[in-house]
Amino acid sequence: MNNVRGGCVRVMILTADYAPGSWSGIGVAVERQARALASLGIETHVLVANRAIDMPGASGTGPHVHQLSRQRCPVDPRQFDVVHLHSLALSELAEELRRRFDLPLVYTAHSLLRLELQESADAGLWCAVQERILTISDGVVFLSRAERLAAVAGAPELATRSYVIPNGVPAPPDSLPPPEEEGPIVFAGRFARSKGVELLGQLIPRVLARWPGRFVLAGGHGDTAGTRIVQNIAAQFPGACRVPGWLNRNDLDALFAASAVVLVPS
Incomplete structure (x- = not known):
């Protein structure tokens, strides 16, 4: 897949969770997204802000995984076509990349925080961070229709630049032994x-x-x-x-x- 310059499309993914170092739902979903993009011929680079993670190397046409540090960016942002943010802890970096290098920013909202963190002491801070990213992103991905509708109700301008893409699950094996009794x-x-x-x-x-x-x-x-x-x-x-x-x-x-x-x- 080529970009407008005639070269390979390059995507930068920003995340704090990435499998196999993290088996959180976000970590698994991001790893699957990276592999899927790479399989389409998109040069995919995943920047992971987690020092404890075991960084898998790129294999064949697979995604390239980089350790993020505070000292320097492990890739040259000028070589990319889009930034995809998954973790709000990296929102300042994503916003800076968008502003300084004019990169389109896509944000996946893995939950709508104003609905989920109502009783949390940190709710105000993180809700403000998410609202900022929802406002400046060129595209926003929600995991469910209900969360997208709730977000659009609070910010109608999201209607024209938001989408619903649920997290995928692996295909089941071709055959499974039938359970011995009716399962739960x-x-x-x-x-x-x-x-x-x-x-x-x-x-x-x-x-x-x-x-x-x-x-x-x-x-x-x-x-x-x-x-x-x-x-x-x-x-x-x-x-x-x-x-x-x-x-x-x-x-x-x-x-x-x-x-x-x-x-x-x-």
Whole structure:
């Protein structure tokens, strides 16, 4: 894929999380995005602001991964066509790259903070940072239609430069052994209002009233309201609703394989 100069399109991705050094949802999503862009022939450079991360080298046409430092930028910004920001902690760098080198800025809002951090002491600071980036970005990606609609309601000008691209999940294997018994309905993710936990809390009693099955709510690290909803549901249906916390990759894959339905919010 070529740019207007006739050369290969070059994309710079800014993130604080990147797999395999971080298996957070953002880290995994960014790594998949980088690989997908590279597979399209786009020269993709990922700048990671995490000193503890194990930096994988580029293989073949794969993405190039660089360690960000405070001393210098590991790449020449003048050689790029676009900057894609994933982590608000790097918002000042993204804004500076846009201003100084006239690079279009795309921002992926992995959550809408004014909805998610309502009860946090740091809410005001980070919400202001996000609002600034939403204002100056040339394109904004939301993970769900609901979050995009909520953002556009507060800033109508976003309607013409925002899009919905949910996080992808790997394709399932061609064949899986059938579970020995009817599996549970699984919710896997953070217990936050932005992840649909309020709706989940309303659905579980209705489903259990008609279906004598089980729910597994795997995850955590949500907001206060979302965590309270999950705790109340688990207490209300102790024999039918299990909350195991965060699971490692093998246990999670095994749970998914044995489940009847899997709900994974973006």
